[in-house]
Amino acid sequence: MIKSKNILLYETDVLVVGSGIMGATLASILKEIEPSLxxxxxxxxxxxxxxxxxxxxxxGTGHAGYCELNYTPLLANNRIDIKKAVQINAGFEMSLQYWSFLAKKYRLFSPEKFINRVPHISLVNGSKNVAYLKKRYLALKDNPLFKTIEFSSNFRTIGKWIPLLGVKRSSKKYAATKVECGTDVNFGEITCQLISILKTKRNFHLYTNHKVLDINEHKDGLWSIKLNGHKEIRAKFIFIASGGHSLKLLQKAKIYEQTSYAGFPVNGQWLICKNPSIVAMHQTKVYGKAKIGSPPMSIPHLDLRIINGEKILMFGPFASFTFKFLISGSFFDFISSVRFHNLKTLYIVFLKEWSLFIYLIKQNFKTHKGRMADLKLFYPEANSKDWYLENAGIRVQIMKKSKKDGPRLEFGTEIIFSKRNNLAALLGASPGASISVKSMIEVIEKCLINKKKKGVWESAIRKMIPSYGIDLVKNPTLLKKIRSDNQKTLGI
Ligand SMILES: Cc1cc2nc3c(=O)[nH]c(=O)nc-3n(C[C@H](O)[C@H](O)[C@H](O)COP(=O)(O)OP(=O)(O)OC[C@H]3O[C@@H](n4cnc5c(N)ncnc54)[C@H](O)[C@@H]3O)c2cc1C
Structure with missing residues (x-):
């Protein structure tokens, strides 16, 4: 530690801003590969x-493309595009392998506290949607990653899969698919366990109550990071994993690459039920179809969650507009992210997505009765007394310039790299936490891999993640081995 004019200076190889699942995962993988860093x-x-x-x-959905219908769009040529579902499934397999590796190595890493097998179901009604789901099932079932998927349009079978639905009473046409090996994941618990392991290591420190206020690059490529309390840290590489705040910090870093981006904040809320007799009747995660005009993050789903050993039901998310970028953020977050360089992007995206914006504003005024009406599509007998409203996190969706279609709104996750590859920042939120390991390996490959030790680093990654660099679709034998190993180690 160097002291200078009331400013404390630390020098570090890698500074991660934010201790969510992304930041903790990057720090954890790096310290496994190169403990001296x-x-x-x-x-x-x-x-x-x-x-x-x-x-x-x-x-808490371990996103694997099993039940999320927005990952398998119907194309204009009437075919289902399964590319995104395949990528996300393979990405989630990487997370499972890394968590298995840690569970074998550390007693501090306890999968029974953060992951449970909870089957994933997609549910639709109406002839058009039923036809879509059948098509989707046929497109997925021969892919080795999805070979356990089941389809049914039989009321009795669906009623057994989703007892709360009571489809026996309905005259509507229903269809559902089910994948038995879906998961419910407590990403907060994983984060805390990763940090507990990191704290046992040399050359690692977590500074809580340290807010980054400014970021400046020196001519030699070293970063100077200003924190509250007149502190400063210098870093060779900086990873901005600050959730909704990443865009604002990226703007402070003033790298050219950030000028293409603006942020569109979306608030989330859940209906929660803790009544044990109702919870006992629902043992799955059931994903429906988003209403026309609503954003993909408002796809309704009724989920069994297992949080700190307690089983609860969660329904939602109810998406609405907010001005804040974080739960702990400020109502000025959105306004202060507007810059001269992203004003045009914001303006054009608002014009293009006007109906979505109105939809989100209207959602701010939704009543408990209105929310219960949405839930009743999954659970017709739901009683409003059993359900209460709880806040979810805030997602800041990306608005970006694109050469092809002009400025547009994106719903995925994107990692932005500086030209010198001495800074990376993660923007967006979906599928997020589930593919945190894949995303962080991407950061390591692009910015941090030690050129002289490339082979050593890669073989260290392969030891932790056996499918690293391998297409699992083309290697069903490896897939079978990995899945059986993960299921045994993680108890899923
Ligand atoms: C409603 C909702 C549902 C979701 N469902 C799923 C799901 O089912 N499955 C899934 O895989 N993903 C899901 N996601 C996405 C997932 O939650 C995120 O991708 C993931 O949690 C992001 O992790 P993170 O580490 O990037 O950010 P965060 O967990 O938000 O952490 C960011 C951290 O940075 C800190 N920070 C911010 N600014 C500063 C600063 N200036 N200085 C220092 N620290 C700072 C914050 O305090 C915070 O601790 C969902 C998200 C939402 C909102």
Whole structure:
């Protein structure tokens, strides 16, 4: 530690801003590959994983493309595009392998506290949607990653899969698919366990209550990071994993690459039920179809969640507009992210997505009765007394310039890299936490891999993640081995 004019200076190899699942995963993988590397995390709040990564602030779905219908769009040529579902499934397999590796290596890493097998179901009604789901099932079932998927349009079978639905009473046409090996994941618990392991290592420190206020690059490529309390840290590489705040910090870093981006904040809320007799009747995650005009993050789903050993039901998310970029953020977040360079992007996207914007504003005025009406599509007998409203996390969707279609709104996750590859920042939120390991390996490959030790680093990654660099669709034998190993180690 160097002291200078009341400013404390630390020098580090890698500084991670934010102790959610992304920041903790990057720090963890790096320290497994190269223990001598100095890696530090700064966190504005007083503990890790209090924003989007917290168990109640996200849906805890181990996204694997099994039930999320927005990952398998119907194309204009009437074919189902399964590319995104395949990519996400393979990405989630990487997370499972890394968690298995850690569970074998560390007693501090306890999968029974963060992952449970919860089957994933897609449910639709109406002839058009039933035809779509059948087509989707046929497109997925021969892919080795999805070979256990089941389809049914039989009321009795669907009623057994989703007892709360009571489809026996309905005259509507229903169809559902089910994948038995789906999961419910407590990403907040994983984050805290990763940090506990990191704290046992040399050359690592987590600084809580340390908020990054400014970021400046020196001519030699070193970053100077200003924190509250007149502190400063210098870093060779900086990873901005600050959830909704990433865009604002990226703007402070003033790298050219950030000029293409603006942020569109979306608030989330859940209906929660803790009545044990109702919870006992629902043992799955059931995903429906988003209403026309609503954003993909408002796809309704009724989920069994297992949080700190307690089983609860979560329904939602109810998406609405907010001005804040984080739960702990400020109502000026959105306004202060508007810059001269992103004004045109914002303006054009608002014009293009006007109906979505109106939809989100209207959602701010939704009553408990209105929310219950949405839930009743999944659980017709739902009683409003059994359900209460809880806040979820805030997602800041990306608005970006694109050469092809002009400025547009994106719903995925994107990693932005500086030209010198000495800074990376993660924007967006979906599928997010589930593919955190894949995303962080991408950051390591692009910015941090030690050129002289490339082979050593890659073989270290392969030891932790046997499918690294291998297409699992083309290697069903490896897939079978990995899945059986993960299921045994993680108890899923
Ligand atoms: C409603 C909802 C449902 C979701 N459902 C799922 C799901 O089912 N499955 C899934 O895989 N993903 C889901 N996600 C996405 C997932 O939650 C996120 O991708 C993931 O949690 C992001 O992790 P993170 O580490 O990037 O951000 P966060 O967990 O938000 O962490 C960011 C951290 O940075 C800190 N920070 C911010 N600014 C500063 C600063 N200036 N200085 C220092 N620290 C700072 C914050 O305090 C916070 O601790 C969902 C998200 C939402 C909102």
């Amino acid at each position: 100095r890696v530090d995390i700064v966190e504005a709040l007083n503990a890790p994983a209090l924003e989007s990564s917290h168990a109640y602030n996200n849906a």
